[in-house]
Amino acid sequence: MVVPVVENLTRRVGRFMHDDDLRVELQSLLKGGLETKIEPRAWDQAKVDFILSRLREIDAGDYENKLVEAGFTLYPWGEGDDAQSCETCMYYVVHRRFCELPELMMPVEADWSCTLWRI
Amino acid sequence: MANLLWLQGGACSGNTMSFLNAEEPSACDLVTDFGINVLWHPSLGMELGDNLQQLLRKCISGEIKLDIFVFEGTVVNAPNGTGEWNRFAGRPMRDWVRELSDAADFVVAIGDCATWGGIPATAPNPSESQGLQFLKRGHGGYLGAEFKSKAGLPVINIPGCPAHPDWVTQILVAVATGRAGDLALDEFQRPKTFFQSFTQTGCTRNMHFAYKVSATEFGQRKGCLFYDLGCRGPMTHSPCNRILWNRVSSKTRAGMPCMGCTEPEFPFFDLAPGTVFKTQTVMGVPKELPEGVDKTGYIKLTGAAKAAAPAWAEQDIFVV
Ligand code: SF4
Numbered sequence: 001m002v003v004p005v006v007e008n009l010t011r012r013v014g015r016f017m018h019d020d021d022l023r024v025e026l027q028s029l030l031k032g033g034l035e036t037k038i039e040p041r042a043w044d045q046a047k048v049d050f051i052l053s054r055l056r057e058i059d060a061g062d063y064e065n066k067l068v069e070a071g072f073t074l075y076p077w078g079e080g081d082d083a084q085s086c087e088t089c090m091y092y093v094v095h096r097r098f099c100e101l102p103e104l105m106m107p108v109e110a111d112w113s114c115t116l117w118r119i
Numbered sequence: 120m121a122n123l124l125w126l127q128g129g130a131c132s133g134n135t136m137s138f139l140n141a142e143e144p145s146a147c148d149l150v151t152d153f154g155i156n157v158l159w160h161p162s163l164g165m166e167l168g169d170n171l172q173q174l175l176r177k178c179i180s181g182e183i184k185l186d187i188f189v190f191e192g193t194v195v196n197a198p199n200g201t202g203e204w205n206r207f208a209g210r211p212m213r214d215w216v217r218e219l220s221d222a223a224d225f226v227v228a229i230g231d232c233a234t235w236g237g238i239p240a241t242a243p244n245p246s247e248s249q250g251l252q253f254l255k256r257g258h259g260g261y262l263g264a265e266f267k268s269k270a271g272l273p274v275i276n277i278p279g280c281p282a283h284p285d286w287v288t289q290i291l292v293a294v295a296t297g298r299a300g301d302l303a304l305d306e307f308q309r310p311k312t313f314f315q316s317f318t319q320t321g322c323t324r325n326m327h328f329a330y331k332v333s334a335t336e337f338g339q340r341k342g343c344l345f346y347d348l349g350c351r352g353p354m355t356h357s358p359c360n361r362i363l364w365n366r367v368s369s370k371t372r373a374g375m376p377c378m379g380c381t382e383p384e385f386p387f388f389d390l391a392p393g394t395v396f397k398t399q400t401v402m403g404v405p406k407e408l409p410e411g412v413d414k415t416g417y418i419k420l421t422g423a424a425k426a427a428a429p430a431w432a433e434q435d436i437f438v439v
């Protein structure tokens with residue numbers, strides 16, 4: 001019998017391993033030239049709501065389309081103080097290297113970015 | 120013995136419900152232990168019709184000394200400034216309010232509607248509602264900016280939607296027991312003892328605020344509600360996380376954003392679709408930042424805080 005604490009830890013390790021594999025997969029999709037909707041940026045609430053509504057129509061496991069609709073890049077958007085990267089985004093979970101925006105919920109990298117960035 | 124009269128204008132009775140839920144002291148304790156004589160209250164008063172009119176007229180004439188006049192709800196002025204939409208005891212309520220305010224030693228406005236207009240005064244304000252001495256942030260309201268009650272104080276504002284029972288009872292006890300002079304009021308005439316700190320003061324999510332870990336759904340046990348769900352805790356003056364609700368919790372502790380109900384602008388953005396429970400941003404940066412913080416500082420702080428966040432801050436630490 002697995003005691004609950006151990007089971008919990010096993011689940012967490014398993015989750016991170018899955019994240020790593022998926023992150024590599026997403027990276028290769030983007031490196032391979034997947035065209036994502038990087039513009040227009042979601043500067044106002046109406047645009048944010050619009051993109052979120054598109055994302056909600058996508059299956060949770062359809063990561064390719066999530067990358068497209070959210071306008072992912074493998075590099076920060078903008079420069080200097082205005083640079084937007086997952087690293088400073090409110091939805092980014094630093095230690096798991098994960099985006100917790102409910103409509104995305106996927107592994108990312110600190111220097112990636114998407115149009116839904118918010119600080 | 121201090122005589123207290125409580126009337127209601129354009130209101131939902133929420134503040135009465137809150138007051139009747141008071142525990143220490145309870146509404147009954149106010150009478151038995153603190154010498155408050157409730158002349159009349161919409162839920163407790165015995166007089167009706169002519170008897171009630173007589174009671175009110177005696178308060179105005181001074182035959183019955185009116186120590187504390189409490190008003191809940193807006194002063195309704197519609198239609199066309201007549202106040203006929205809110206008649207009470209044979210005449211527009213607004214006329215009673217004016218005369219009773221002039222007759223009382225102290226005037227206390229309870230809840231957002233009575234203090235600054237609250238939800239009824241939201242644009243387009245069809246009931247032409249006003250607070251007693253404010254309309255939203257504008258000083259003046261129904262009684263005018265210069266109004267002072269007989270004791271020389273402006274209206275004492277206890278905002279909230281509704282006000283917490285303890286804010287109400289403690290201020291009433293202070294006034295009834297002759298300690299009104301100890302009450303320091305802020306620029307919106309709120310007692311500083313309750314309204315100088317922020318909702319955020321004492322919030323259990325402060326560490327998540329500091330490390331910039333965001334809650335993304337209601338009721339989540341980890342994360343701060345400021346970044347995504349529109350929590351107004353850092354900008355709202357209230358003691359909601361110092362004086363807990365039902366003595367056990369608060370909105371933010373339960374995973375629900377503070378809506379800023381003790382501030383004159385409440386409800387914010389006139390309840391436009393998409394503005395409630397959603398942090399309003401411009402180019403990804405919150406439109407409203409915690410008091411005293413500027414945009415550049417905020418962006419720098421966020422980068423540093425996220426980089427420094429320990430792993431535990433990102434996990435659900437409130438495990439049952
Ligand atoms: S929402 Fe933020 S964390 Fe998520 S992918 Fe976009 S920029 Fe990165």
Ligand code: SF4
Pocket residue numbers: 318319320322323324325326328342343344345350351352353371376377
């Ligand atoms: S949940 Fe609200 S009150 Fe609590 S720390 Fe976050 S912003 Fe402040």
Ligand code: SF4
Pocket residue numbers: 279280318355356357359369370371376377378379380381
């Ligand atoms: S937490 Fe905010 S919205 Fe809730 S009662 Fe307190 S001040 Fe009002």
